Amino acid sequence: MGMQELQPGQEFGDGATLLAANPDATTINIEDTGETSKHQPRPRGSSGREEDEELLGNNDSDETELLAGQKKSSPFWTFEYYQTFFDVDTHQVFDRIKGSLLPVPGKNFVRLYVRSNPDLYGPFWICATLVFAIAISGNLSNFLIHLGEKTYHYVPEFQKVSIAATIIYAYAWLVPLALWGFLMWRNSKVMNIVSYSFLEIVCVYGYSLFIYIPTAVLWIIPQRVVRWVLVMIALGISGSVLAMTFWPAVREDNRRVALATIVTIVLLHVLLSVGCLAYFFDAPEMDHLPTTTATPNQTVVAAKSS
Amino acid sequence: MRDLKAVGKKFMHVLYPRKSNALLRDWDLWGPLILCVTLALMLQKSSVDGEKDGGPQFAEVFVVVWFGAVTITLNSKLLGGNISFFQSLCVLGYCILPLTVAMLICRLVLLAGQGPINFMIRLFVVAVMFAWSVIASTAFLADSQPPNRKALAVYPVFLFYFVISWMILTFTP
Numbered sequence: 001m002g003m004q005e006l007q008p009g010q011e012f013g014d015g016a017t018l019l020a021a022n023p024d025a026t027t028i029n030i031e032d033t034g035e036t037s038k039h040q041p042r043p044r045g046s047s048g049r050e051e052d053e054e055l056l057g058n059n060d061s062d063e064t065e066l067l068a069g070q071k072k073s074s075p076f077w078t079f080e081y082y083q084t085f086f087d088v089d090t091h092q093v094f095d096r097i098k099g100s101l102l103p104v105p106g107k108n109f110v111r112l113y114v115r116s117n118p119d120l121y122g123p124f125w126i127c128a129t130l131v132f133a134i135a136i137s138g139n140l141s142n143f144l145i146h147l148g149e150k151t152y153h154y155v156p157e158f159q160k161v162s163i164a165a166t167i168i169y170a171y172a173w174l175v176p177l178a179l180w181g182f183l184m185w186r187n188s189k190v191m192n193i194v195s196y197s198f199l200e201i202v203c204v205y206g207y208s209l210f211i212y213i214p215t216a217v218l219w220i221i222p223q224r225v226v227r228w229v230l231v232m233i234a235l236g237i238s239g240s241v242l243a244m245t246f247w248p249a250v251r252e253d254n255r256r257v258a259l260a261t262i263v264t265i266v267l268l269h270v271l272l273s274v275g276c277l278a279y280f281f282d283a284p285e286m287d288h289l290p291t292t293t294a295t296p297n298q299t300v301v302a303a304k305s306s
Numbered sequence: 307m308r309d310l311k312a313v314g315k316k317f318m319h320v321l322y323p324r325k326s327n328a329l330l331r332d333w334d335l336w337g338p339l340i341l342c343v344t345l346a347l348m349l350q351k352s353s354v355d356g357e358k359d360g361g362p363q364f365a366e367v368f369v370v371v372w373f374g375a376v377t378i379t380l381n382s383k384l385l386g387g388n389i390s391f392f393q394s395l396c397v398l399g400y401c402i403l404p405l406t407v408a409m410l411i412c413r414l415v416l417l418a419g420q421g422p423i424n425f426m427i428r429l430f431v432v433a434v435m436f437a438w439s440v441i442a443s444t445a446f447l448a449d450s451q452p453p454n455r456k457a458l459a460v461y462p463v464f465l466f467y468f469v470i471s472w473m474i475l476t477f478t479p
């Protein structure tokens with residue numbers, strides 16, 4: 001057991017060469033794992049945005065698990081516990097929003113963007129913005145449609161804000177709760193490789209609702225065709241984000257159960273968007289459409305039938 | 307008398323936002339209360355029909371203002387800001403002053419009857435006051451946030467004043 005004396009000029013970093021020179025020497029490895037995992041997110045956050053795209057979870061799952069274990073240590077009645085759900089920077093929120101707008105097949109939203117750091121900032125404020133976007137756009141759209149009618153008296157319809165808030169927040173919290181419960185139940189029967197925590201599901205649902213904000217603003221346009229095209233586009237984008245996120249979680253299950261789950265997720269999404277369109281936005285009247293050739297026929301038909 | 311002078315001084319600080327700590331250091335909630343009540347009263351219909359024609363009720367304005375301010379404060383603290391709860395409420399409440407002035411101007415303008423020109427004037431006034439409110443409050447609040455989260459803390463303030471501006475703009479007597 002001979003310990004090598006360090007020559008002047010040699011550094012500790014030459015441990016490998018020292019060992020190669022004298023293989024019998026004992027070496028002591030001191031690794032400060034706490035230090036390294038704490039330093040992980042900072043460089044990743046500031047410069048490693050391109051790296052984020054490549055790492056798909058396998059490499060850093062240990063560190064993120066360690067980090068997750070370190071993060072959620074405060075009891076739930078302290079303020080610090082809730083601060084862990086808001087531990088996001090501005091560019092992280094933007095990246096997550098971008099990820100919800102551009103679903104890439106094969107890349108999982110949770111794995112890529114959320115990565116064991118689910119935040120409640122995004123879902124909460126996206127839902128709040130969506131509530132006001134729908135209420136205000138609905139009000140504006142109704143005003144523009146009925147402009148010029150003598151019997152129409154404009155009202156701000158402020159009560160619709162509370163209805164919109166109930167619908168949107170219920171959707172953003174209860175559907176993830178039901179889905180999480182369902183996935184947990186299936187997990188007990190079939191061992192799935194991928195499982196999501198409740199907050200991650202809330203996060204995905206919250207960010208997937210972002211596309212509806214510009215959609216709601218564009219719904220002001222009082223053309224039926226335009227509105228339905230917008231619905232299709234929004235559903236396509238957010239539906240595919242949700243489907244691609246949850247497909248890996250149900251893939252190993254019975255084929256029919258997996259398909260039924262994905263179909264239900266998309267159907268609930270359809271219900272939300274079509275329901276909001278129908279309730280908050282009045283249907284544009286027939287004589288407001290630019291196709292004027294239709295109206296003379298209709299008046300002729302009406303005259304004939306009466 | 308002393309409290310009244312303090313409230314008046316803070317109004318001046320909001321109208322001419324400078325880098326000073328007067329709003330933050332000695333917070334009080336008298337100013338926000340006066341402004342909120344004034345705004346809610348002015349948003350009531352002048353007609354006594356008794357029917358609810360869709361505008362925000364007194365209680366609704368109160369709830370929007372106070373719950374909005376509390377939510378923004380909680381959000382700011384959860385993101386890691388080092389401003390105290392009541393200081394933030396104080397700043398947000400006082401920065402409603404430009405919008406209350408806008409409400410006053412809108413009511414005066416509406417006395418001249420309604421119409422598109424009338425609407426354009428009101429739109430312009432409300433837009434300017436909205437910008438003033440947002441700038442005044444972010445001047446006080448943005449410094450308390452870590453630099454990589456400033457936008458996250460400022461956006462809810464923007465949404466808050468936008469909703470209040472919408473309520474003012476859509477007011478029809």
